Amino acid sequence: MKILLIAGGWSSEREISLIGARGMQAALEQRGHSVTFFDLLDQFDHLLECAQTHDFALINLHGAPGEDGLVQAMLERVHCPYQGSGPAGSFLALNKAAAKQIFRQAGLPTADWVLLTRRPDADWEPPFGWPVFAKSNTGGSSLHLGRAANREELAPILDEIFNAGECAIIEPQLTGREVTCGVLGEEALAPILIEPVAGEFFDFTSKYAKGGARELCPAPLPDEVTADVRRIALAAHKALGLAGYSRADFILGADNSLHLLEVNTLPGMTPTSLVPQEAAVAGLDFGQLLERLIELGLQRHAGTARAR
Incomplete structure (x- = not known):
């Protein structure tokens, strides 16, 4: 398959995007795909014409543009299929204050703000x-x-x-431990318990420095807590109108109470990122996970085409 891998961009998370995309490119090429690496920073004005010459667009952008739904909306204009959520769900999830309103409306636990x-x-x-x-x-x-x-x-x-x-x-400030849970398709994956080593909370250093945090997957939690994490992650995914995959982040209190922090529509995608770790527990290696995302994106595109 001829895949357009869209990365980079100009948000503060540009370098993280580029690092992840290089690993994605290698994994896809190992599985026989033809991959065009497309840095949005330098090539934005050529996005539509380039998308029209590819079978699928794989987006690895963090922040805006990318998680705000702009790139997804543009790809839809030229009927190029892509992975993950559409423009509306992407935009709502990116805006934390808007997403928290939706969580409250759906009866999901989230902190005041x-x-x-x-x-x-x-x-x-x-x-x-x-x-x-x-x-x-x-x-x-x-x-x-x-x-x-x-x-x-x-x-x-x-x-x-x-x-x-x-x-x-x-x-x-919510006192407790950090838990994250991915959704793939219509199923919540095994949660991960995060224990920062390099700081008091899961900040940039803890997230990206070597040895900055212990990521325990599957999370060593009571069965009923695991079930609640998975239920709320899937409910948040649906409340925001998301598709394909997402990752919900929580604070787990000492009394096992849960507070939903936010939902990511384009979560980190390196072989050691959180969602790939969860997918591995479900039996999918990194390359298989990427192909599953492509499969889900093609299914969504086909359904949208039939509805037109």
């Missing part, structure tokens, strides 16, 4: 008290993320977010 679209006044205080976590409302890879115990500590975190041209979402 405040969306700040501009720098607050100097005397602003969060309605749920301190400490809080502040992060970019549409960012990922744990970039522009920080913990603040008071207004003084919050100020530089907000400066970093707003100086990057982004909005901030503020949430109360």
Whole structure:
């Protein structure tokens, strides 16, 4: 199959995207596919004409463009099939404040929050008290993320977010362990328990530094907790109108309570990333996982074509 592998882009997560895409290219070529590596940063103006000469587009973009649904909407204009969710679901999931509204409407547990679209006044205080976590409302890879115990500590975190041209979402600190759970097709995969080694929480260093975190898959959790994680991950996937695959992130409290943090529509895709680890437990190696995503994307495209 002739595959257009779209990566890079110009978000703050560009380098992570490129690293993952090189591994994807190698795995696909080993399985006999012809792969065109397409860096969106330099080639954006040629996306549509290039997509028309390929059988399938595999998107490995993080942040915007990519997770915001723009590339997916463009590919649909030229009827080029791609993996994962469509434009609407992608856009809703990327915007954390919008997604949390949808989670609440669906009865899914998520922490309280405040969306700040501009720098607050100097005397602003969060309605749920301190400490809080502040992060970019549409960012990922744990970039522009920080913990603040008071207004003084919050100020530089907000400066970093707003100086990057982004909005901030503020949430109360939740005490517990981090759990993540992927969805593939219509099935939730085995969850992963994440134990940061390089920091107090799963920040950028913990996520990408060698030995930065222990990722226990399948998560050593009671059966009923595992079942709840999988149920909520699949329910969040459906509530956002997603397709193909996704990854939901949680905080698991000491009392086994769960709070849904966010859902990723284009999760990390290296052989050692979280969703590939979960897929391996289900019996799919990295190349097989990529081909399963292609298969699901082709099925979705065929269904959309029949509906036109």
